[in-house]
Amino acid sequence: MAEQVRAIRTRQAILSAAAKIFEEHGYQAATISQILGEAGVTKGALYFHFQSKEDLAQGVLAEQDQHQQLMVPERASKVQEIVDVVMLHAHRLQTDPMVRAGVRLSMDQLAQGLDRSGPFLRWGEVGCTLLERAQAQGELLPHVVVPETADVIVGSFAGIQSMSQAICDYGDLVVRVSALMRHLLPSVVVPSVLASLDLAETRGATVYAEARKAADALELAPAG
Amino acid sequence: MAEQVRAIRTRQAILSAAAKIFEEHGYQAATISQILGEAGVTKGALYFHFQSKEDLAQGVLAEQDQHQQLMVPERASKVQEIVDVVMLHAHRLQTDPMVRAGVRLSMDQLAQGLDRSGPFLRWGEVGCTLLERAQAQGELLPHVVVPETADVIVGSFAGIQSMSQAICDYGDLVVRVSALMRHLLPSVVVPSVLASLDLAETRGATVYAEARKAADALELAPAG
Known part of the structure; x- marks a missing residue:
């Protein structure tokens, strides 16, 4: 249960970071590295939730x-x-x-x-x-x-x-x-x-x- | 007169190139060098018509x-x-x-x-x-x-x-x-x-x- 809550929080943190980066740079120019940096999560965590x-x-x-x-x-x-x-x-x-x-x-x-x-x-x-x-x-x-x-x-x-x-x-x-x-x-x-x-x-x-x-x-x- | 027509054509060529580059890369990511390359005009010609x-x-x-x-x-x-x-x-x-x-x-x-x-x-x-x-x-x-x-x-x-x-x-x-x-x-x-x-x-x-x-x-x- 605690793990599930953590997973939901991580997913939300990644989405918030992605939203911010997309707004700043546009979809085209935004990179996954920028989103990783903003979210402060590991690459593994990001790719667990999102493929691309x-x-x-x-x-x-x-x-x-x-x-x-x-x-x-x-x-x-x-x-x-x-x-x-x-x-x-x-x-x-x-x-x-x-x-x-x-x-x-x-x-x-x-x-x-x-x-x-x-x-x-x-x-x-x-x-x-x-x-x-x-x-x-x-x-x-x-x-x-x-x-x-x-x-x-x-x-x-x-x-x-x-x-x-x-x-x-x-x-x-x-x-x-x-x-x-x-x-x-x-x-x-x-x-x-x-x-x-x-x-x-x-x-x-x-x-x-x-x-x-x-x-x-x-x-x-x-x-x- | 011929010069004026040429100036109008150059301006149009630059605008067409700019339109194409903005569409491909978005405003944010597009650069003047890309537009120059696409338009095939000199830097001087471009800056004569457009400042930025x-x-x-x-x-x-x-x-x-x-x-x-x-x-x-x-x-x-x-x-x-x-x-x-x-x-x-x-x-x-x-x-x-x-x-x-x-x-x-x-x-x-x-x-x-x-x-x-x-x-x-x-x-x-x-x-x-x-x-x-x-x-x-x-x-x-x-x-x-x-x-x-x-x-x-x-x-x-x-x-x-x-x-x-x-x-x-x-x-x-x-x-x-x-x-x-x-x-x-x-x-x-x-x-x-x-x-x-x-x-x-x-x-x-x-x-x-x-x-x-x-x-x-x-x-x-x-x-x-």
Whole structure:
């Protein structure tokens, strides 16, 4: 058990180091030696967890979605749940270096040989699942094609965050994401649902506090 | 006159070389020597046109918008003109290496020390100008805040192109951009205008052919 905990910690230390090095040098220029130096682990430990530089990058890429999906509490309105996932992600981009590193890597159009499609496809699936539930309970307009709408949300979010980073290092991210939601949702959601949505800029921080509390309660609970 | 033409050609050759090197190595890792080697010009010629690596990158970044604005013919509907600018840009991204390089650089979140905000801000201004004209002639819904909507269009386009590049190297770009327009415009445009818009996936290619013809006619015309 102690060994397992140690292994998880080592893996996290390596991923944090990889995230930092990828952010500093870009995927292309980063080397495994730099990551080793930053993580302060042995070569053997690193290769036990990760086979290659691409493998390390995929680990960092995966961090952004794994954390995410666990954390948004269920909502009666599945459209609100989508908004909450998006707004929480925006909030975490502003505050969590690991989430930030994962997103930057997935936006690194210069990273040759790195398959960056994973996060887009996985986020697309999250979007599809939630939109299908919204559709099933009558929240969506009749013309909506779920995979198309999911991809529009995922793709446009990716660009809005990049623009916010370029212009003011994420200073206005939640404002921009709230504006994006107000622009996209009227063509997707029935008016009665639209009117009841919380699209405020503060939504991400609120959901984060709520989700954090739920996660902490779960960790304190005895394992089954 | 001949000298001026030569200078313009040299500048273009240097920019093309810079675009290629930035795409291959990323902004961070690229060096001026590599660009010199690729362009096949003297150091003196390069420094006559560009002072530094950042200056070269700004030159490549500027290429994507300068070409663009000249080329879309005026439309009676300013919203259609916006759609045409966006669709033409998507088409050129699929077909023009220089436009592609400029966009990739502006999306390079790892390019430290490079101010990538320029293209976002300049595209935002293009959007504002056209949206203001649309607003003046009653094409927009009353609640629209022009700079906000311009930024949503620019930012979301940036992400949609990045997603398309990551998933299939721009193979489905025009399909995705058409879907984006269909999702954004209903919350921006009055219904009667919306119904008359051409948002087809083929729109970019059509506008390109039209604009190319106009540009060629202009070049053939005697200078005033």
